[in-house]
Amino acid sequence: MKSMKKDSSNSEIESNLVEEARKTLTGAKDWFLEDVALMTAYWHDKMGYTEAWVDANWHYVLDESHELAEELDEKEDIALLWLINHANNNPVPLEECHVVGTVVEPGSYHCMSCGYDNVVEAKQALAPCEVCHYGLMSTHDDQAIKAE
Incomplete structure (x- = not known):
C-alpha cells in the first residue's frame, strides 16, 4: 500500500x-x-x-x-x-602623377621610368617621355623624397 x-x-x-x-x-x-x-x-x-x-x-x-x-x-x-x-608606401603620391593624354598645366613633368624632366610650355595634352616614350609623369619634388 x-x-x-x-x-x-x-x-x-x-x-x-x-x-x-x-x-x-x-x-x-x-x-x-x-x-x-x-x-x-x-x-x-x-x-x-x-x-x-x-x-x-x-x-x-x-x-x-x-x-x-x-x-x-x-x-x-x-x-x-x-x-x-x-x-603601398608609394614614393610619389598618385595625385601628383599624370598619364599621357591628360590635359596638363605648363611645367616640368618628371618621367617615372627614366627620370628625364619633360618640359611643357603651354596647357596641352601630355605627350610621352621625349627620351624613353614612357607614359607616366610626375610633378612630385624629387628633393622631398631624398630628404626623407
Missing part, C-alpha cells in the same frame, strides 16, 4: 509540473505575440511616416541625392588615393 501512495504522489507532482510548464509556455507565447504585434505596429507607423515624408518631399530628395552622390564619389576617390599612397 505504501507503494501505491508513493506512485499517486509522484504522478500528482508530475501533473503539477506539466500544468506549470503548460502555463509558462502559454504565457511566453502570449508575451511573444504581443511583442510582435507592438513591433509590427511600430514598423508600420515608422515606415508610413517615412513614406509620407518622401512622397511630400520627393523633389527635394531627388535634387539632394545627385549632389550627395557626387560628394560621396569625391570622398571615395580621396579615400582610395590615400589608401593606395599609404598602404
